[in-house]
Amino acid sequence: MQRKVILFDWSGTLAKPHTREIFIEESPRKKLKCLYPDTLPTLNHFYKKGIPMGIISNTKQDPLDLQYAMMLCGLDKYFEFSLYTNGKRMCNKPCTCLFEYAYEHFKHKIPNLKPRDMLYVGNDYKKDIISSKTAGLQSIHIVRKTVPIHVRKKYVIRRLTDLMKGKDKKMKK
Numbered sequence: 013m014q015r016k017v018i019l020f021d022w023s024g025t026l027a028k029p030h031t032r033e034i035f036i037e038e039s040p041r042k043k044l045k046c047l048y049p050d051t052l053p054t055l056n057h058f059y060k061k062g063i064p065m066g067i068i069s070n071t072k073q074d075p076l077d078l079q080y081a082m083m084l085c086g087l088d089k090y091f092e093f094s095l096y097t098n099g100k101r102m103c104n105k106p107c108t109c110l111f112e113y114a115y116e117h118f119k120h121k122i123p124n125l126k127p128r129d130m131l132y133v134g135n136d137y138k139k140d141i142i143s144s145k146t147a148g149l150q151s152i153h154i155v156r157k158t159v160p161i162h163v164r165k166k167y168v169i170r171r172l173t174d175l176m177k178g179k180d181k182k183m184k185k
Contacts, residue, residue, distance in 0.1 A: 016129040017118050018058055018175075019111075019144075022069035022078075022096070024135035025154050026051045026172075036077045040085035048156070054172035055090045064122070066093030066114055068132070070104040070139070093117050105139040111147035133175070141167070 020026050027035060031046035044052075058065055071078060075096035082088045093114055097104055102113075111132065119125045127148030134140020135154050144151040152175070153168045169175065 015063060015131045015150075016122055016125055017064050017066065017114075017131070019066045019068055019093075019114055019130060019132045019149070021105075021132075021134035021136070021140050022067055022071075024156075025133055025140075026055075026067075032071060032073055032078070036073055036081045043081060043085040048172065050172040054176060055087075057176045059090050064092045064118060066091050066095070066117075068095045068105065068110050068114060069097075071096045071098050073098070105136075106143035108143050108147040111144050111149055115147070115149075133169075133172070 023029050023032060026048065027046045028048060035043050035046045055065065073096075075098060078096045079088070079094060082091070082094070088094075095102075095110055095113065097110065103109060111127075111130075115125070115127050115130060118130070122129075128150060130149045132140065132144035132149045132151045133154055134144070134151065135156070137153055141151045141153045151167070154170070154172065155168050156170060
């Protein structure tokens with residue numbers, strides 16, 4: 013099944029953990045150092061293929077600050093959709109309504125889109141993987157260190173670039 017939309021978590025997936033404040037406050041060059049080395053090549057790959065991408069992420073910071081920081085360093089061009097929630101106006105993950113909201117956004121732009129045509133990549137098994145699957149999306153758990161015993165290894169990638177190599181193609185819901 014071809015992916016029609018790819019959604020990502022931010023911290024621990026695209027960016028190194030505990031770097032949000034640096035990302036918001038520093039210069040564009042320092043902002044990009046918060047990203048994992050495989051982030052930009054992966055985003056570029058799917059951007060060039062014309063696959064719409066988005067972000068769904070919990071945050072303690074002001075969501076508008078994150079969006080502004082994305083714009084300053086040029087990352088906003090990759091993401092047609094971004095939803096940073098701090099729990100004040102919307103629920104935080106693992107709430108499935110966040111994924112349903114993303115689906116509603118994209119279904120008006122992509123004919124015959126179904127939730128199962130969307131892929132969510134996240135690093136937290138409970139907040140990202142279980143909640144996105146519950147909302148009907150396919151999901152992939154990125155584990156950059158040791159894979160926990162309770163995690164089914166066929167749903168795990170170690171690097172974002174594994175998505176470009178098609179290592180997720182064998183994965184089913």
